[in-house]
Amino acid sequence: MIDPKTNSAFDRHEDVVFVGDEQLGYAGIIAIHNTALGPAAGGCRIWTYAKVEDALTDALRLSRGMTYKNAMADLPLGGGKAVIYKMGADRAACFEAFGRDVEALGGRYITAEDVGASVADMRAIARTTSYVAGLPTEEGQAGGDPSPVTALGVFVSIKALLGGSVQGRTITVQGVGSVGFNLCKLLGDEGAKFIIADVNEKNLERAKALGAEIAAPDRIHAVKADLFSPCALGAGLNTRTIPELGAPIVCGAANNQLETEEDGARLVARGITYAPDYVVNAGGIINVSAEYLGEPADVVDARVRAIATRLTHVLDVAKAENIPPHQAADRIVRERIAAAKKN
Numbered sequence: 001m002i003d004p005k006t007n008s009a010f011d012r013h014e015d016v017v018f019v020g021d022e023q024l025g026y027a028g029i030i031a032i033h034n035t036a037l038g039p040a041a042g043g044c045r046i047w048t049y050a051k052v053e054d055a056l057t058d059a060l061r062l063s064r065g066m067t068y069k070n071a072m073a074d075l076p077l078g079g080g081k082a083v084i085y086k087m088g089a090d091r092a093a094c095f096e097a098f099g100r101d102v103e104a105l106g107g108r109y110i111t112a113e114d115v116g117a118s119v120a121d122m123r124a125i126a127r128t129t130s131y132v133a134g135l136p137t138e139e140g141q142a143g144g145d146p147s148p149v150t151a152l153g154v155f156v157s158i159k160a161l162l163g164g165s166v167q168g169r170t171i172t173v174q175g176v177g178s179v180g181f182n183l184c185k186l187l188g189d190e191g192a193k194f195i196i197a198d199v200n201e202k203n204l205e206r207a208k209a210l211g212a213e214i215a216a217p218d219r220i221h222a223v224k225a226d227l228f229s230p231c232a233l234g235a236g237l238n239t240r241t242i243p244e245l246g247a248p249i250v251c252g253a254a255n256n257q258l259e260t261e262e263d264g265a266r267l268v269a270r271g272i273t274y275a276p277d278y279v280v281n282a283g284g285i286i287n288v289s290a291e292y293l294g295e296p297a298d299v300v301d302a303r304v305r306a307i308a309t310r311l312t313h314v315l316d317v318a319k320a321e322n323i324p325p326h327q328a329a330d331r332i333v334r335e336r337i338a339a340a341k342k343n
């Protein structure tokens with residue numbers, strides 16, 4: 001029996017539930033990190049792990065990340081995440097079973113799409129629980145694919161970091177998948193020059209058609225630019241890449257960009273401004289939250305544009321207190337949660 005409390009990623013999580021159905025061949029973990037600000041919200045990741053303990057580490061780490069992201073975005077939501085590490089042959093039946101497991105938590109956890117999950121999967125979950133978002137929505141209502149909304153949040157942040165305009169500036173974009181591609185569109189529309197890299201040829205071609213220059217995936221971080229935007233995988237800012245970074249500012253959608261805590265300080269030491277990932281990539285969860293609460297689409301736009309103001313505040317706090325921006329963001333969040341607990 002695995003004990004979450006002995007896992008190094010355990011951070012006083014409120015609840016960790018092992019779910020599954022042996023007959024269907026499905027198994028997963030739902031981690032509820034913190035509900036001080038509201039029900040725990042975060043996507044459901046479908047992934048294969050070498051061992052169950054690794055799936056647990058991911059669920060614990062990701063659910064904690066959602067607490068920080070949701071609190072920073074001023075959403076009435078706590079942090080949670082689900083990881084499905086075994087998926088049976090009857091995918092729809094597995095998601096229906098997962099929906100029942102979500103339902104059994106009585107609304108303490110709200111699920112949505114994450115890596116490996118689709119709208120069709122959310123539809124299957126919705127057959128057995130109402131605690132799900134990421135479903136197709138009606139005209140004028142918030143919801144649907146969160147990627148363009150995430151891209152908009154990153155874009156307004158980039159503009160703020162570059163003094164209000166991207167016109168004529170050079171941005172390097174690492175990863176042109178769902179978010180990176182939408183970001184390139186926004187950059188192109190406002191006259192930026194963008195250089196891209198991706199390991200997926202199809203995605204590369206699609207973004208190249210927008211007028212992008214191409215760089216090698218293992219060198220994109222080192223290309224000279226005004227701003228580097230990591231939109232692929234996490235841990236891209238590390239002891240190997242930081243000394244080689246070709247831009248004085250980093251701002252992108254990828255989750256968990258710093259490989260370790262110390263990498264935040266390494267960026268400061270090199271004079272590089274780092275926009276903390278969960279501050280700028282909250283557009284997706286803002287969209288999911290509005291969908292779940294049945295709010296109109298225009299509230300999402302206003303909230304996503306407010307990300308730029310929030311980022312400026314975080315950077316101001318970091319400067320005033322002489323601490324790395326990611327630490328400033330964490331501190332702001334912890335104070336917000338502590339205040340909510342007192343009330």
Ligand code: NAD
Nearest residue numbers: 146147150175177178179198199200217232253254255284
């Ligand atoms: P995606 O899978 O659609 O795109 C990722 C892209 O990165 C793919 O094209 C992939 O080929 C490419 N890639 C992978 N490894 C690479 C490498 N070494 N070098 C260059 N490119 C590489 O994912 P996405 O939805 O666009 O999300 C991108 C990142 O943003 C992820 O880290 C995700 O967790 C984060 N994020 C996404 C959302 C959202 O709304 N989709 C919200 C918040 C955070």
